[in-house]
Amino acid sequence: MLDVTDLACRRGDRQLFRSLSFQVPAQTLLHVRGRNGSGKTTLLRALCGLLRPDAGRIRWKGKSIRELAEDYNRDLLYFGHLNGIKADLTGLENLRIARTLDQDPVGDDAILDALARIGLEGFEDLPTRMLSQGQKKRVALTRLILSKAPLWILDEPFTALDVDAVDLLQQLIAEQVADGGSVVLTTHQEVPLTQGAIQRLTLDEADDETPVSGDDPARA
Amino acid sequence: MLDVTDLACRRGDRQLFRSLSFQVPAQTLLHVRGRNGSGKTTLLRALCGLLRPDAGRIRWKGKSIRELAEDYNRDLLYFGHLNGIKADLTGLENLRIARTLDQDPVGDDAILDALARIGLEGFEDLPTRMLSQGQKKRVALTRLILSKAPLWILDEPFTALDVDAVDLLQQLIAEQVADGGSVVLTTHQEVPLTQGAIQRLTLDEADDETPVSGDDPARA
Amino acid sequence: MLSVFYSVLARDILLALRRRTDVLTTLFFFIIVISLFPLGVGSEREQLQALGPGVVWVAALLASMLALERLFAADYDDGTLEQLLLTGQPLALLVLAKVLAHWLLTGLPLVLIAPLVAMQYHLEATAVWVMMAALAVGTPVLSLIGAIGAALTLGLRGGGILLSLLILPLYVPVLVYGAGAVTVSAIEIADTEPYFYLLGAFLLGALVLAPLAAAAALRISLE
Amino acid sequence: MLSVFYSVLARDILLALRRRTDVLTTLFFFIIVISLFPLGVGSEREQLQALGPGVVWVAALLASMLALERLFAADYDDGTLEQLLLTGQPLALLVLAKVLAHWLLTGLPLVLIAPLVAMQYHLEATAVWVMMAALAVGTPVLSLIGAIGAALTLGLRGGGILLSLLILPLYVPVLVYGAGAVTVSAIEIADTEPYFYLLGAFLLGALVLAPLAAAAALRISLE
Amino acid sequence: MIDFLQQGGYAGYVWSAFGMTFGLLLIEILQLRSSHRTTLTRIARLVRLRTPRRKPAAGAGQDSGAASAKP
Amino acid sequence: MTINWFKFASPAAFYPIAGRLIPWFGGIAAVLVLIALYWGFFETADRLGGSNPQKEYYRIIFVHVPAAWMSMWLYLVLAGWSAVGLVFNTRLSFMMAKAVAPTGAIFTFLALWTGALWGRPSWGTYWDWDPRLTSELLLFFLYIGYIALHSAIDDMRRADRAAALLAIVGLVMVPVIYLSINCPDPNQCAALHQRSDPGSIHPSILIPMLTMTLGLWSYSFAAVFARLRNIILSRESDNAWVRDVVAKEAV
Ligand code: HEM
Ligand SMILES: Nc1ncnc2c1ncn2[C@@H]1O[C@H](COP(=O)(O)OP(=O)(O)OP(=O)(O)O)[C@@H](O)[C@H]1O
Ligand SMILES: Nc1ncnc2c1ncn2[C@@H]1O[C@H](COP(=O)(O)OP(=O)(O)OP(=O)(O)O)[C@@H](O)[C@H]1O
Ligand SMILES: [Mg+2]
């Protein structure tokens, strides 16, 4: 369970948000929304610990993520604007390494199955450099299939994907939530969820004075 | 009017499409569709002359684009997966240079107006490096507002944009078509068009033997 | 035509001034490489005098080559190069503008700083003048030839070092005559003219051919 | 822990082998830089002998530095570095693995090729052995120190040349003692020991401190 | 014979020159042969992989392929 | 030779032709090399007198000079096919250029290696910055540059064209490079000119040397064709005719 109190971030000389407090319990999806440039990516990177916020605390299972450091990272799967795959390695190799680094190696069969599920059958042996925009994204998303991390933080995971892949990804997110995990994601699309709770958080820079809107939980 | 006959392209050792023939007359939008990796980007780059197809001819106003060379480029506006803006320059500077290179310089006022229209008021003087993903895309899209090119080739222009920006872009495309221009675009979304013709072209790699499907024009 | 040439030139200079450190860094690299040698070789006056011209030229070669790596790469990464290719202008002209901007920002400073580093090697005043003149004629050739290599290695992993592999052998003539002119000037004066004729001929040849070759290379690399 | 170390090591070596030329390119860069000097300086035997150790070391410095530029940059550009930071492993360990892979691929070949290039400078057999030993101890220090610079300049435009500015001054001690050992060995034998003690001390110090510093630098650069 | 092998005391130079020459050429020949064989087997494997894969791919592709049904 | 190469410009047509030619060239090469070796070792004097006395080590000439000549000739071939490829956009020319490069690099290396081994007894040093040696070294770098660039790019078409352009740029530069190191001081260029006309060499040396050159030339044909066949196979692997070939040859 992720617990954020009084978070504030500024980039350049703009205050993006402040006094932001919310919680993401298990079995919950937090959908962060907002216009382009409202600070979604900034918030997500702060939640991962990649960016140090100006104020506020972020706690995971009751402990500050700064203190948890590597222990927090083990519980976390972050998916950013960049895919995080090596263009010179094949999809299979990329995923094999990703699993080893998470200290949870799985067999090649499991990886191949996952790649097939995401629609990359026949492309497992190509360096990812040779894949199209959307196929690269799919390779990166295969990490979601293999992951056991309880917390997923996904920054616009739907871009560049075709309709099939979008469906599959929505399904994966729903499974993660159903299995007791938490997901924080940004997207400009809607995310249907059949089980568990969707919270929405809207970052709105329009009025500078009032604190940014809080959570409005909504059962799906 | 863009006229494509018998086009064939292969990347790596896969034949992406062949015997592809279609035309894009004035006042027409061609929506290229297909799964991830079906060759949409490849086709668009070939149409721009950036990539030499394996076979087939591409003609613009009756002449081969290879022969027209720079004259064709002047009639063309291409918008690829990359934004094509310099991160170290401000939006204003970026657009000023783009206009000069197209040998059609416009005053700063016109550029500022265009930037305001696309929702970047207040951000004109920031190096684009300091903008969010979606804001960068918007800077690049401002070129569409300023452009007089009769042919637009747009590769997934809708990604990373929020709802407002998507609306605006759809409107720009509609205007271009209404004004007698042609647009070729790929996207996984639908493109409503109030005037002019939408053609759809689906690239489908499934069956290797039969030539890729032709055009199925459809009035909107 | 000229407005486009000028616009690309202005753009590249503006970009460099946005990141002023870049310009200084090439300069410092040049100075540091030159200063490293006496540390590795020892500091006997005569030996240093004999080494001076060669070392300065090799350092100029390396500095120019290092800076070249970014000549097109930055534009390639952010997609502006694609846009340049599609501008409806002769690409060779745009390349020439970019190379000129590049030389003004990295080559020219080397020429101007040369007297300072020459001091470290106890070179005579005449030798210093000859060196500056030789650098002024030679470094544009380096930039022009290098542009071809930069265009060919665009977007390749380990591009920087591959570039040097391709380009350094081609730099040899400039190195030989550039350093030769300075060495000769130290012995007997007035005989450096043939060197300058040759360097000048290289410059002319490179001015005509290199932009065309680099433009062709760019088209190939972007395919 | 060790499995992760090993996995990163294997990954980087695999990546390099995917592009086998990369490894060779560093090597050839080294050879070319060394071959350029006689062309600029002239080819008198004694002068070359005096020059040899210095040139070899400066070339090793440059080769190592150039290759270092890509040490983290490639991972940064494609987002895998972000993922490495979030792996739940001590970052310094991962850095050490990356540096080790880097040295095996770029430093070690230099050590092995050294005799060949020494020939071009007419060095004696003992001097060649001393040079190989000195390179074997010295080049890992270069890689380790360079890693800090590479981490600091990550994602900066003109990173390559800024890196050299930061790093080359730090390389000076290695250069001085490395080249010194070779020069001394040519004069009177058996006196090279102190040089090696010092180089060894540098290596130990760098092994302990550099990964920590580089890890900290990475966190800063990614913020 | 010994005389011949010694080449007037320059055996080292002469034989390493000739040895390297014909050794390298031999290596090139062997390398060309083996790469011819590996190319053949690789392509043979590719062909074999492609032909039977058609069937299962069509079958397995049914569920994922149905979603992307042709218009 | 007025063969219309365009007729054979299709890889599919050239593959079997090359296959039939290889044994011939290989056989001729073997015969010529053996003759040259026999002649060189048993039918020539052990010592050379004259203005430039040499002992047995001069026999290195029988591999050194042919290797040096082949290295230069093959670079011309490489650049030539590259130019043809760029101008006419024929796939086979690029493959030809690519096939030539490794053999050329090997001969260049051999010229350097044998030259060094000759230099030690003759000049007392393995290496000197003599213009000829230096230009041979630079030629080696050009070959390596071509190969490195080609293999650094994995899009075949881009690799072919980029490397071809590099080869042509190198060809333009070679005379300039040669001029500059052959006469580093333009004031007294003529004085430094090297004497080297084959006519001054005794026939009993010249003949095996030329025989060896022909042998290695023939060998180059065989090696280049063999490599070309491999390249054709792997590049055309999804064509029907390749499958037939594979089915036949891979028994
Ligand atoms: C461009 C490449 C080269 C060519 C065409 C070439 C050609 C020749 C020829 C024709 C000779 C016969 C003697 C003469 O005419 O002087 C010769 C001699 C010789 N070459 Fe080369 N060579 C080349 C490169 C090299 C290299 C790279 C080396 C050494 C590393 C070398 C070392 C020698 C030596 C030591 C001799 C004997 C000279 C003497 O003592 O008379 N050559 N070469
Ligand atoms: N540089 C390359 N080298 C080899 N093959 C490539 C290269 N780039 C793309 N391909 C192949 O070409 C095919 C088509 O790629 P392309 O980028 O045109 O697809 P796309 O339709 O734009 O897909 P997306 O919707 O994911 O953007 C892909 O299957 C990919 O495997
Ligand atoms: N490196 C930076 N330096 C300074 N300001 C920055 C930087 N990166 C982003 N910003 C500013 O921070 C704001 C928020 O950026 P962020 O990337 O978080 O937006 P976002 O909500 O993710 O937008 P998008 O939907 O476009 O991805 C932007 O307005 C931008 O101006
Ligand atoms: Mg964002």
Ligand SMILES: [Mg+2]
């Ligand atoms: Mg695409």
